[in-house]
Structure formats: C-alpha cells, structure tokens
Amino acid sequence: MAGMGNRVLAGTDRALDLLRELPRLSLSNIRSNPKAFKRNKRGRGQHGGKKHGAGNKGSGQRQNFMRLGYETGNNPFYLRVPKEPYYKGHHLRREYPPISLMQLQTLIDTGRLDTSKPIDLSALCNTKLFQLSPLENQYGFQLTDEGLDNFKGRVNIEVQYASEQVISAIERNGGVITTAFYDAPSLIAMRDPMKFFASGNPIPKRQMPPENAVEYYTDPKNRGYLADPDLIALERFKLAQKYGYELPDLKKDPELLPMMLERKDPRQIFFGLNPGWLVNLKDKKIFEPEDEQLLEYFRS
Amino acid sequence: MHFTPPGERFVKRTFSSASNIYVANQIRQSVQNKVKEMANITRALHTSFTKSIGNSKTTSKILSIPFNRFASTDISSTTELAEQEVLNEKQLAAAALEAKRNKSRLKPRHYKILHGQMQVDPQNPEFPYEKTVKFRRKLIAQHGLATGINLGIAWSTKEELQEKTEYEKVAHPFTLQQIVEQKKKLREEEMKKIETRQKDIELKMGKLALWMKELKDRQEKKEAVVRAAQEKKDILIEEVRQHFGYVVSMKDPKFQEMLEQKEKEAKKAGKEMKKKVRVEKATSKALAQAEAVSTGKEIKME
Numbered sequence: 001m002a003g004m005g006n007r008v009l010a011g012t013d014r015a016l017d018l019l020r021e022l023p024r025l026s027l028s029n030i031r032s033n034p035k036a037f038k039r040n041k042r043g044r045g046q047h048g049g050k051k052h053g054a055g056n057k058g059s060g061q062r063q064n065f066m067r068l069g070y071e072t073g074n075n076p077f078y079l080r081v082p083k084e085p086y087y088k089g090h091h092l093r094r095e096y097p098p099i100s101l102m103q104l105q106t107l108i109d110t111g112r113l114d115t116s117k118p119i120d121l122s123a124l125c126n127t128k129l130f131q132l133s134p135l136e137n138q139y140g141f142q143l144t145d146e147g148l149d150n151f152k153g154r155v156n157i158e159v160q161y162a163s164e165q166v167i168s169a170i171e172r173n174g175g176v177i178t179t180a181f182y183d184a185p186s187l188i189a190m191r192d193p194m195k196f197f198a199s200g201n202p203i204p205k206r207q208m209p210p211e212n213a214v215e216y217y218t219d220p221k222n223r224g225y226l227a228d229p230d231l232i233a234l235e236r237f238k239l240a241q242k243y244g245y246e247l248p249d250l251k252k253d254p255e256l257l258p259m260m261l262e263r264k265d266p267r268q269i270f271f272g273l274n275p276g277w278l279v280n281l282k283d284k285k286i287f288e289p290e291d292e293q294l295l296e297y298f299r300s
Numbered sequence: 301m302h303f304t305p306p307g308e309r310f311v312k313r314t315f316s317s318a319s320n321i322y323v324a325n326q327i328r329q330s331v332q333n334k335v336k337e338m339a340n341i342t343r344a345l346h347t348s349f350t351k352s353i354g355n356s357k358t359t360s361k362i363l364s365i366p367f368n369r370f371a372s373t374d375i376s377s378t379t380e381l382a383e384q385e386v387l388n389e390k391q392l393a394a395a396a397l398e399a400k401r402n403k404s405r406l407k408p409r410h411y412k413i414l415h416g417q418m419q420v421d422p423q424n425p426e427f428p429y430e431k432t433v434k435f436r437r438k439l440i441a442q443h444g445l446a447t448g449i450n451l452g453i454a455w456s457t458k459e460e461l462q463e464k465t466e467y468e469k470v471a472h473p474f475t476l477q478q479i480v481e482q483k484k485k486l487r488e489e490e491m492k493k494i495e496t497r498q499k500d501i502e503l504k505m506g507k508l509a510l511w512m513k514e515l516k517d518r519q520e521k522k523e524a525v526v527r528a529a530q531e532k533k534d535i536l537i538e539e540v541r542q543h544f545g546y547v548v549s550m551k552d553p554k555f556q557e558m559l560e561q562k563e564k565e566a567k568k569a570g571k572e573m574k575k576k577v578r579v580e581k582a583t584s585k586a587l588a589q590a591e592a593v594s595t596g597k598e599i600k601m602e
Contacts, residue, residue: 010454021428021431200441214476293461297464
C-alpha cells in the first residue's frame with residue numbers, strides 16, 4: 001500500500017481489510033430477515049396451557065382490563081399534575097457565552113490577542129481563557145457592552161452575536177465586526193484546531209444557519225455574514241450618525257486594509273483553508289481529494 | 301540454576317535430557333566448530349569489506365559474533381549472503397547495545413510513543429482497534445506518509461457521502477434565498493395585519509364621541525321614565541296622606557278606594573273641561589259670525 005500516488009480507492013481497502021478479518025460464515029453468525037418467520041406467542045398446551053398465563057377470575061382472566069393510567073376511580077397521576085411549560089423548548093435554545101469589551105481590551109493590552117490578524121472564535125479559544133462546549137448547545141461567543149466606554153482597540157473581530165452599541169463601539173475605533181454562524185461540528189474543529197488536525201479528518205463544510213437564525217445573519221444591521229456588504233456599509237454610516245461619532249475611513253491605513261476587510265466564505269471555517277482539505281502537520285502538507293463527487297460536495 | 305552452554309540449550313529442545321549426554325556433547329563440539337568457521341569467514345570478509353569501502357567509518361576491530369540458535373548452520377559460501385549477514389549482525393549488535401542502555405522498563409509500545417516513533421506496524425496490526433478507520437486516520441495525522449497507509453481513508457466513501465447529502469437535504473430543505481423570501485412574506489403579513497387593525501381602531505375612535513352621546517341619551521331617557529313614574533306615585537301618596545292624615549300603604553284597600561274616587565273625579569273634571577271648551581268654542585264661533593255679518597253689511601252699505 002503506497003501513499004498519494006496509489007489509485008486504489010479507500011473504500012476498497014476498507015472492504016478488503018474487513019474480508020481479511022471477519023470470521024467464516026456459519027449458522028452461529030447469520031440470522032433470518034426480520035419478518036421471515038413469526039414467533040409463536042400463545043401458550044398452546046403443556047406448560048403454556050390450562051390458564052394460559054391469565055390467572056384466576058377477575059378482570060385479568062376475563063380479559064376486561066382497565067385503561068392504562070386508570071387508578072380505580074381516584075384522580076390518576078397523569079391528570080393530577082398540571083402542565084407547567086416553563087422550560088418548553090429549552091433544549092432547542094442556542095446559548096452564546098459572553099465576552100465583554102472590557103475583557104477584549106484587556107486581552108489586547110496584555111498581548112494575548114494579536115490585532116494585526118483577524119480575531120475569530122479560534123483565536124479567542126486559543127487564548128485558553130474561554131471555554132466553549134457545543135454539545136451543551138453553546139454556539140459561539142457574544143460580545144457584551146461592559147467596558148464599552150473605554151474600548152479603544154482597532155480589531156477585525158468575528159463573533160456570533162453583538163448588540164448595536166457594541167457594534168458602534170468597535171466601528172468607532174476603526175474596526176470591523178461581523179456576526180457569523182457555525183454549526184456544532186465546525187465549532188468542535190475551531191475551538192481546538194491542533195486536536196482537530198491530530199484526528200486526521202478533512203476540514204468540514206460549514207452548514208447554513210437554522211431557519212430562526214437566518215433573519216439575524218442576513219440583516220446588515222447586525223453585520224451578518226450573509227448580508228449584502230453594500231447595505232452593511234450603509235448601516236455603518238447610519239450607526240455613526242445615530243451614536244454621534246465620525247465614521248473612520250478604513251482606507252486611511254492601506255497596510256492594514258486587506259486584513260480589515262478579510263472575511264470568511266460562508267462555508268469556510270479556517271482562514272486560508274478550504275473545506276475538504278486534509279491538513280497534515282507532521283509532513284507539513286495539505287491534501288485535497290480528487291474524486292469528483294467529493295469535490296462537488298465540498299464546493300457546494 | 302546451573303549454567304548451560306549455548307549448544308546444550310539448542311540440543312535440549314530436540315533430545316531428552318538424561319540419556320544422550322554423549323550425543324549432546326558431540327553435537328556441541330560440531331556446533332562450536334561451525335561457529336569458529338563462521339568467525340573466520342566473517343573476519344576475512346570484514347577486512348575485505350573495509351578495504352572496498354575505503355574511507356568508511358567502520359572500525360577495524362572485529363565484532364564478536366553472538367551465536368544465533370535459530371540460524372541455519374549450513375553456510376552457502378556466496379559473498380552476498382555473507383555481507384547481508386554482516387549487516388544483520390551489525391544491526392543485531394546495535395540493537396543489543398540499545399537494549400542494554402534502555403533502563404526505562406517501559407513496554408516497547410509505550411517507549412515508542414514516548415519517543416514519537418510509530419508504535420504500531422500498519423501492515424501487521426496487532427490489536428483489532430489498529431484496523432479501525434478512526435485509528436488509522438490519527439496515525440496518518442501523527443506520522444504522515446511514513447505510515448504507508450492510503451490517505452484516501454480520511455474522506456468518506458460513496459455510501460457515507462450519499463448519507464451525508466441526504467441528511468443535509470432533510471435538515472435544510474430550503475435554500476437560503478427561499479428562507480429569506482419566506483421570512484419576508486411572513487413579516488409583511490404581520491405588518492399588514494397590524495395595519496388593518498390600526499385602521500379599524502382609528503375609524504372606531506372617530507365614531508366614539510357619537511356613540512357615547514347616544515348611550516347617554518338612552519340612559520337618560522330610561523331614567524326620566526323611571527323618575528316620572530316615581531314622582532307620580534309620590535304625589536298620589538301625598539294626596540292620600542293629606543286626605544287620611546297618615547301614610548297609607550299602596551296595597552291597602554283604602555288606598556285603592558281613594559284611587560277610584562280620584563279617577564272618577566278626574567273623569568268628571570275632564571268631562572266638564574271638555575264641555576267648557578266646547579261651549580267656549582261655540583260662543584267664539586258665534587261671535588265671530590256675528591261680526592262677520594255686521595262687517596259685511598257695512599261693506600254693502602258703503
């Protein structure tokens with residue numbers, strides 16, 4: 001078995017491995033199809049006979065059973081307790097652990113965050129100061145307005161939720177803020193990239209947001225990643241007027257401009273890496289699939 | 301445990317220990333001779349080998365050859381095989397040296413993991429988990445192309461891809477544009493509803509003053525009727541009280557008699573009034589006629 005140059009498909013390799021290791025077919029490791037034969041349920045004679053498992057007299061033997069839950073007249077349990085839907089649908093609600101602007105400023109000042117590069121969820125998780133567990137319905141970070149007045153950092157930041165004041169605070173200092181959605185597998189890859197690369201899986205394709213989040217992420221007011229960039233520019237201007245600051249011109253600093261304008265594709269997870277690529281840190285190489293179907297899947 | 305020389309160890313595998321000591325000794329002798337032969341050959345080869353290499357880093361010292369009891373004792377005297385044997389023996393010697401140096405008492409697998417070496421042989425898997433796709437992917441991630449595993453296992457098979465696409469279709473039945481349109485429509489409908497309701501309310505607010513007035517009038521009417529009846533009653537009671545000297549109950553028969561009397565009187569009075577009115581009318585009419593005649597005559601006279 002060779003490396004990249006081998007044209008044998010991975011699926012066949014797996015199949016052959018299986019064939020080599022599975023045991024010989026025998027009566028002990030095969031079974032009939034699910035409904036090939038019916039099991040005899042009724043006790044007909046000998047020890048399934050006489051009372052046929054129905055006992056003596058009573059509603060049991062006479063096959064006149066009470067309905068399930070009935071408690072011979074008193075108010076049954078399933079009717080006693082009234083419905084109290086306080087937590088209805090709580091398992092479907094998405095959570096966004098907060099990061100305050102004060103914390104962000106501290107991170108920038110202490111050098112834990114590099115403002116010369118875009119800040120996204122990976123960068124925030126790499127500081128090891130914030131934990132994210134997608135399996136507990138946490139879908140990313142929200143930027144809160146604590147420390148809003150003293151925020152002076154100029155950043156290109158991507159979070160999952162930010163209120164209007166926070167957006168204004170970032171833009172007032174010449175920064176760029178975007179709100180983006182990541183599905184659970186993408187989040188797991190993002191929060192610990194080294195561990196993800198060590199698993200040997202190709203970079204997954206980011207999914208579209210669920211229906212109840214589409215409106216938020218397509219709205220230029222929220223600087224959604226699916227919104228029209230022209231409308232976002234308009235909203236920037238409007239916000240500046242609303243909060244009474246002069247909108248800084250991003251083009252004044254041409255060195256930082258490309259970094260400031262750098263945004264991810266809706267299907268992209270890591271900057272500079274496409275979905276479907278296999279990153280190998282040992283050989284310092286990136287591998288791409290050649291199969292058309294796979295390519296089609298990852299490009300769609 | 302007494303020391304058994306190497307030849308005897310080999311012999312004891314095939315012969316029973318007790319009886320054939322003489323035989324064993326003979327065999328041992330022959331084996332030892334063979335070993336000496338091997339040593340001589342390798343010595344000669346070693347010197348020739350070093351000469352052919354020239355500036356090699358090999359030492360001129362002759363290595364001690366450990367007796368390998370699993371090696372075949374009949375030696376074919378081709379030089380290639382001998383050279384290979386020399387190399388193998390070198391490697392063996394080096395490995396033996398390393399084994400002596402390694403005091404960690406770690407299992408070989410663990411030692412390798414610690415030193416970042418491949419702890420498994422992908423071609424000869426020892427445990428079942430080494431054959432799983434998940435493990436092999438991790439192995440590739442750790443050791444790269446050196447594993448010799450087909451990199452294609454990292455991506456999904458055709459069936460898995462089909463399943464994925466199907467799942468995505470079911471999870472996201474609509475495209476982004478479709479959802480955006482749907483939401484737009486929803487919001488528009490909501491706004492419409494609110495607007496129509498607001499308009500309706502405005503209209504009704506305009507009519508509110510009128511309705512209030514009407515309601516008040518209706519209420520006042522009812523009240524007036526009730527008040528009038530009450531007042532009538534009070535007057536009657538007062539009159540009856542005046543007559544009798546005390547407040548007579550409405551249900552008392554005296555009260556009823558009084559009422560009847562009153563009615564009669566009222567009727568009478570009414571009749572008289574009518575008569576009066578009739579008489580007055582008549583007289584006034586007559587007077588008027590008379591006047592008219594007189595005036596008429598006067599006119600004629602003139």
